[in-house]
Amino acid sequence: MFKWFGKVNYTPYTKVSDFAQYLKDGHLMGSRCKKCGATSFPPRADCGACMSGDFEFYELSGKGKLHTFTKIVAAPTGFEDVTPYIVGVVDLEEGGKALAWFGDTIPEEGIQIGMEVQMVPRIFEELEEIKVYYSLEQPGTTWAKTDSR
Amino acid sequence: MSIKAGVHDVVAVIGCQKMTELGTPEILALMGRVGEVQWESGFGTTFPGYYAMFAKRHMHEYGTTREQLLEVAVKNHHYGAMNPYALFRKEITLEKALASEDVATPFQVYDCCANADGAACVILASEERARELSQKPVWLDGMGCGTASMSVLRRPNLVGLPSAEQAAAAAYEMAGVGPGDVKVADVHDCFTVAEIMAYEDLGFCKKGEGGPFVAERQTYIGGKVAVNVDGGLKAKGHPIGATGVSMTYEIAKQLRGEAGERQVPDADVGLTHNVGGIGQYCFVQILKRD
Numbered sequence: 001m002f003k004w005f006g007k008v009n010y011t012p013y014t015k016v017s018d019f020a021q022y023l024k025d026g027h028l029m030g031s032r033c034k035k036c037g038a039t040s041f042p043p044r045a046d047c048g049a050c051m052s053g054d055f056e057f058y059e060l061s062g063k064g065k066l067h068t069f070t071k072i073v074a075a076p077t078g079f080e081d082v083t084p085y086i087v088g089v090v091d092l093e094e095g096g097k098a099l100a101w102f103g104d105t106i107p108e109e110g111i112q113i114g115m116e117v118q119m120v121p122r123i124f125e126e127l128e129e130i131k132v133y134y135s136l137e138q139p140g141t142t143w144a145k146t147d148s149r
Numbered sequence: 150m151s152i153k154a155g156v157h158d159v160v161a162v163i164g165c166q167k168m169t170e171l172g173t174p175e176i177l178a179l180m181g182r183v184g185e186v187q188w189e190s191g192f193g194t195t196f197p198g199y200y201a202m203f204a205k206r207h208m209h210e211y212g213t214t215r216e217q218l219l220e221v222a223v224k225n226h227h228y229g230a231m232n233p234y235a236l237f238r239k240e241i242t243l244e245k246a247l248a249s250e251d252v253a254t255p256f257q258v259y260d261c262c263a264n265a266d267g268a269a270c271v272i273l274a275s276e277e278r279a280r281e282l283s284q285k286p287v288w289l290d291g292m293g294c295g296t297a298s299m300s301v302l303r304r305p306n307l308v309g310l311p312s313a314e315q316a317a318a319a320a321y322e323m324a325g326v327g328p329g330d331v332k333v334a335d336v337h338d339c340f341t342v343a344e345i346m347a348y349e350d351l352g353f354c355k356k357g358e359g360g361p362f363v364a365e366r367q368t369y370i371g372g373k374v375a376v377n378v379d380g381g382l383k384a385k386g387h388p389i390g391a392t393g394v395s396m397t398y399e400i401a402k403q404l405r406g407e408a409g410e411r412q413v414p415d416a417d418v419g420l421t422h423n424v425g426g427i428g429q430y431c432f433v434q435i436l437k438r439d
Contacts, residue, residue, distance in 0.1 A: 006191015014187060042188040042302065068209070068307055070201035071254040072193060076178035079193035087192055089202060089302065097302040099189045113209045133191065 004130045008078040015045030015053075018149070022057065023121045023132045026145035029057040030096060041096030062119035063139070064090035067097065069111060088136050090117055103135035158278045164394035165268035176264055183426040185300035197261050197340060199301060199427045201253040204342035206307045208255070210357065215255055217360030218341040219246040222259045224369060225338060225377050229384025231411050236265050236386030260341040265386030269395035287401045291326070291435035293319025297428055308357075310428035313350035317422070317433045321352075324435035326418055328352035331374050331435075333403045333413040335396035337424040338381040347422055348376070351433070375413040378403075393423040397434065404438040 003012035004020040022029045031043035035052035041060060046053050069088035072079075079085070086102040088111075098119060102111065117136040120143050124131035151157045168176065181195045207213045223243055229235035246259035272282075279286040295315025298304055305311060321327055328351055336351070338344035345359035353374050354362040362368065368376035379385055379399040382392060400419035402408045419436045 007193065008191055010182065010186040010190050042300075048303075068202040068206040070198050070205060070256075071251070072195055072198045073251045073253060074173065074177060074195065074197065075193055076181045076195055077174045078178065080174070082193070085193060087194060087198060087202070089307070099192055099194070099302060101192055113205065 001130075004132045006133060007082070007124065007131060016043045016057075018057065019043055020132055021149055023134065024123065024130065025148055026121050026143055028060045028062045028119060028121060028134065030060050030094065031055045032058050039095055041092055041094070041098060060092060060094050060119075062134075063093040064098070064117055064119060066111070066113055066115050066117055066136070067091050068113060069102070071108070086111065088117070090119060090136060092119070098134070101133065101135050103137045105137040105141055152273060152275050159272065159274045159282070162271045162273060162394055162397075163268070164270075164391040166388035166390035167266045168264040168388060169266050173264070183429070185302070188302065189300065195253060196427070197256050198253040200340035200342055201256045202301075203307050203346065204255055204260075204340070207342055207345065207357075207360075210308055211360065213342075213345065213357075213360035215247065216243060217364045218255070218345065219243055219259060220363045221338060221341040221344045222246055222383050224363065224366075225344075225381040225383040225385075227369075228378045228411055229380025231409070232380045232385060235380040235384050236263055237380070237384045256340060262339050262382035262387040265388045267386060267388030267391040267395065269391045269398050271394055271397045271401070285405045286439070287404045288437045288439075289434060290437045291320040291322070291324025292433065293317065293321075293323065294430060294432050295319070296430045299426075299429055301427065304428075309346045309350050310424065310431060312428050312431040313347065313422060313424065313433070316431040317351045320420075320433040320435050324418075324437070326435060328374075330418045331420045332416045332418055333375045333378065333400060334420040334422065335379065335381070335399050336376055336420075336422040337392075337431075338377055338383050339387060339424070341383075343424070344377065344381065351420065351422060370411070370413050375416075378408070378411045378413060393421070393432065396421040396423060397436070400434075400436050404436060 002017035002020045030041040032039045033047035034054040036050040038049040067089040071086045073084045075083040116139045118141045120137045177195045226241045249258035293316040295312035297312040336347035348359040349356045367373045403416045421434045424431045
């Protein structure tokens with residue numbers, strides 16, 4: 001169900017499609033290679049270190065530090081209704097990087113490179129179809145988790 | 150390659166693009182997908198947005214300022230005003246650039262190159278045929294290409310383009326020259342920070358010193374190396390498919406001494422640096438005159 005991921009989804013078919021189901025249930029998952037143990041976020045089915053295609057998901061804390069960011073004012077087709085929005089790249093505590101929107105708990109003027117952030121699973125409440133993503137929030141922000149899998 | 154292999158002895162390389170039939174949101178949507186589409190495009194990333202994040206990080210690590218970034222645009226408009234083929238043939242001031250609308254912070258309108266229509270052509274020939282066909286042949290002495298991961302999340306850093314460093318190293322080695330030998334260069338200034346990172350990736354200055362380098366006018370004619378004295382992508386315009394060929398055209402004109410009021414004195418070694426996507430690949434050429 002990877003078509004759930006992202007406000008606009010360009011890649012409905014992927015070997016890591018369970019990621020979106022986990023995210024809908026409140027779990028942020030990275031991948032771990034079963035052969036060499038290399039981990040990755042974003043998750044990948046085929047290991048970048050040893051090329052093995054045998055992987056498993058593991059749950060991340062979502063804690064990280066802001067690497068860089070931008071406020072996008074001139075937006076592409078499909079994002080007019082959320083413009084302007086702030087995109088950040090985060091160095092995750094467990095390794096890897098994520099690109100995500102800033103959420104409401106962090107005011108724009110408080111955003112600084114190097115600040116600690118919490119990546120939080122989100123569902124687009126205002127859309128009828130299921131659309132999931134994650135946002136960058138204040139450290140300590142909590143959220144509900146379920147397990148429908 | 151086909152000339153070297155003996156298949157052809159003269160080849161026309163033609164680049165063209167017509168971009169103005171689409172509006173900005175459609176172009177942003179199409180070009181935003183040169184980024185990684187699975188984990189990034191769903192957050193509405195754009196071409197300016199990616200380079201804006203490079204700029205923010207460059208400012209954070211090296212103290213590069215907004216004024217230094219926009220000095221690139223001021224320079225390129227200065228020379229674009231002298232180029233009859235440029236889209237924008239007018240000078241701008243730092244004050245005007247700083248007052249322009251936001252695109253993707255810290256970028257404003259004048260940090261960004263323009264979507265444009267254009268075409269360019271270069272005639273390549275074997276050494277023997279080139280001497281018969283031209284009074285002033287220009288020699289392609291070095292070329293290199295480099296690649297980097299599709300996703301910016303898997304790059305070693307976000308303050309330069311590793312593909313450009315690789316391409317430059319290969320081209321310099323093949324031509325037997327170094328950055329200090331280059332008198333004139335056309336680099337891929339799709340955004341202001343892209344030109345500053347190019348100075349650093351090509352070795353014109355040390356890593357992190359690209360901001361002061363342009364602010365001290367080292368990339369104007371008369372400085373250490375003249376960069377984008379045809380106006381660059383910024384003022385000449387960026388018709389994507391034509392841009393790389395137009396760079397070779399410009400450097401050939403410079404090496405032949407035919408660049409008019411934009412002529413770089415004693416230009417004997419030139420360089421082109423053309424980037425694909427957001428640095429997923431890069432090509433560098435070294436050109437020389439007799």
